[in-house]
Amino acid sequence: MNNKLSIITLTCLLVISIFSPTYASETVRIAIIQDTSSLSLKIKGFFQIRDLEKHKIIYHAKSIETTVTTYKSGIVIGGIKPASDKLLIESDDPEAFLINGKSFRGNIQLIKKSNNKLLVINCIELEDYIKGILYHESSHYWPMEALKAQAIISRTYALYQMQENRRKDFDLTSDIYSQVYGGEASERFRTNKAVDETQGKALFFKGKIIPAYFHATCGGHTEDAALLWNIDLAPLKGVVCPYCKESPHFNWHYDFGLKDIEKKLSAKGFKLKNITNLGIEGKDASGRITNLIINSEQGETKVSAKDFRETIGPNLIRSTNFSVAIEGKDAVFEGIGWGHGVGLCQWGAYFMAKDGKSAEEILKYYYPGTNVKTF
Ligand SMILES: [Zn+2]
Structure with missing residues (x-):
């Protein structure tokens, strides 16, 4: 093991077992696959498998190409069947891992969850x-x-x-x-x-x-994070932004079939049928819409602009700063900005x-x- 890998390993172990009182050092743990029954794993170089529950190395070899699954008492890696629900694999090759055909650096943790599915975590140096x-x-x-x-x-x-x-x-x-x-x-x-x-x-x-937080283009004023999430912080209250006027994403336009809107909102549990009108209720200090009022044969439905954007698709309804009008069977959206609007406007x-x-x-x-x- 070279020094770099040893540091990543040590940090992985510290994060798991001791909970460092300062920032969790400089190794970041990314869940790359969640809830899978099996995965393909290829490891280059000399590698070792560590049992994170018993804190000991249980296997080492050079290169492997195999399938990973779970069994009653633990995790199956090809012919190896460690009786442990938490494993750490380290290799001396900095780009050792190919998981489901995708290359990863650093170390890999395999965790068997209570539903017998696998969680795969990549431990990698923050930089x-x-x-x-x-x-x-x-x-x-x-x-x-x-x-x-x-x-x-x-x-x-x-x-x-x-x-x-x-x-x-x-x-x-x-x-x-x-x-x-x-x-x-x-x-x-x-x-x-x-x-x-x-x-x-x-x-x-x-x-x-x-x-x-950051986003592509604010459209003239960044958003107050407190209006979107449970985060009330002075640096995230929103600022005027005169800089993004020339952004290629400053304006957006989207025509959406009323039936498609009905379908997407109904799938989220909103009760509406045959939309007759789309109205806007309230705007915040940054100019973004608070709620949409949708009239249909089922009566009036109120949807927050944030939920509406997430439901229809955040890359179609690119921001919550828009106007909307019905033209025939379509809702025509004219908007400005791209993204939630909080923090830096890229x-x-x-x-x-x-x-x-x-x-x-x-x-x-x-x-x-x-x-x-x-x-
Ligand atoms: Zn901006």
Whole structure:
């Protein structure tokens, strides 16, 4: 085992067994597969399997290609049947793991859940994780200061999740990660440079890591996080954003069949049939809609704009800042911005960086009262 892997292993063990009183160190635990009965596993290099319940190494070998399942007393890895519900696999190859055909660095934890299904967790150094996702969250052609701002908030967001989920099996879920994380294949020179130049830096408010939310384009004013989630923090109350006007996502338009809206909302338990009118009830300080009032043969139905967007599809109804009118059998939406609107406006950051603003200036603008510090 080289030193790097030993550190990741140690951190995995610490997080699981001791619950470090500070931030869960620099290893992030990502649930890459949840609730599966079996998976394919290929390991390169010399590897060892550690029983995390008995705290001992139970198997070691060189390279393996096999299937992983569960059995009554534990987990089956090819011909090996450890009587344990929690295993850690480490290898001396930094890109050792191919799981269901996808490459992963760091270490892998296999956990058998009470429903006999497998949970697969990738333990990876935080800086490597940020390198793996930055390319997907920001174009590597963007100005360096915008990339650095994104690297700092991606790191901050991960640290916040590590802190919040310390007592859970993992820090971050796979929904975003599995789609966007591609290990070394996703890394680019400029995005890696932004990560290296901001190494260990995160965003703090009154000495604490903040949930550094971000979105593509705010459309003129960022949103108050308290209106969407149970997070009431001064840096996330929303700011005027004059910077994203030239964003390619500033305006959006979408025609949606009334029958399709009815179908999607009905599937979520809303009672409506043959929509006759769509109205808007209330707007918040940022201009985003509070509720939609939908009239149909079933009467009046009130749906929060947040739920409406999530139900119809957040990439179709790109924001909750829109107007809507019925034309024939369709609802015609005209909107501005893309995303929930909380925290940093990525296209605003892009134009601020183009205007010569530094990463720290950009972050101070979108998260007022915060400081960038090494954690
Ligand atoms: Zn903006």
